[in-house]
Amino acid sequence: GPILTVRGLEKSYNKLRVIKGVDLDLHRGEVLAIIGPSGSGKSTLIRCLNLLEIPTAGEIAYEGRRVENRFKSRGGNIGCGELRRHVGMVFQHFNLFPHKTVLQNICEGPVAVLKEPREAVEERAMELLGKVGLLDKRDAYPNHLSGGQKQRVAIARALAMRPDVLLLDEVTSALDPELVGEVLQVIRLLANDGMTMAIVTHEMSFAADVADRVAFIDGGQIAELGTADSVIRNP
Ligand code: ADP
Numbered sequence: 001g002p003i004l005t006v007r008g009l010e011k012s013y014n015k016l017r018v019i020k021g022v023d024l025d026l027h028r029g030e031v032l033a034i035i036g037p038s039g040s041g042k043s044t045l046i047r048c049l050n051l052l053e054i055p056t057a058g059e060i061a062y063e064g065r066r067v068e069n070r071f072k073s074r075g076g077n078i079g080c081g082e083l084r085r086h087v088g089m090v091f092q093h094f095n096l097f098p099h100k101t102v103l104q105n106i107c108e109g110p111v112a113v114l115k116e117p118r119e120a121v122e123e124r125a126m127e128l129l130g131k132v133g134l135l136d137k138r139d140a141y142p143n144h145l146s147g148g149q150k151q152r153v154a155i156a157r158a159l160a161m162r163p164d165v166l167l168l169d170e171v172t173s174a175l176d177p178e179l180v181g182e183v184l185q186v187i188r189l190l191a192n193d194g195m196t197m198a199i200v201t202h203e204m205s206f207a208a209d210v211a212d213r214v215a216f217i218d219g220g221q222i223a224e225l226g227t228a229d230s231v232i233r234n235p
């Protein structure tokens, strides 16, 4: 079955209904692009998938295990602590630790949260830095990197946790236009590796090219869902 399932998802902020009954499946190895107008609820939807936003109603399940709004997993259900280890996230504004080097940023999670030995983690971090093309930046601080480089570090940091699913929320929207391509290229590589991803993006030709399916969100609902060809007519 699907790795993530969403049923009847609702999210309101006070009286403002932002997500209005969304049903969605994400399958292993699939790249799902989430597109739609600004303010339509894309970011809220994707943030609900790892409980960064708490849904007002509805069900989310990870590998058939119901997601519960608590830290610890119990019974057959999964809490947000375990959920976030399986479901990684990359943000529009990078969220790197400014006082840590690139290597320290990438190693922090696996060492502090997963309690993996630093040496093994650093070895994996170097592989990831190679993958995102930043081996020479391992000792640099985020402030000394371009936006595109910061975002590639943020992707490497998310991957260092060995997620089964990666959520990307407008990861190129804060970048200067000439830096967008280098980040999209990394995401393309991940897609080719079979990484399961849900990607909120305004990059239509990229979505058309890389996504297996595209969900068009409008007014907090899925207005269209299908192949890139069927949903994006004029990339
Ligand atoms: P999108 O990602 O499609 O631009 P968002 O999910 O960011 O849309 O926002 C959807 C709607 O929810 C917008 O009207 C936004 O102003 C509102 N919204 C988002 N976060 C909050 C919040 N924390 N409190 C109140 N309203 C919010």
Ligand code: ADP
Binding pocket: 043, 092, 170
């Ligand atoms: P993004 O472009 O990443 O969606 P936004 O500028 O929409 O970012 O939102 C930034 C933050 O402000 C988010 O945490 C979002 O939840 C919150 N937010 C967005 N719209 C509103 C709103 N109308 N009222 C309160 N908080 C909001």
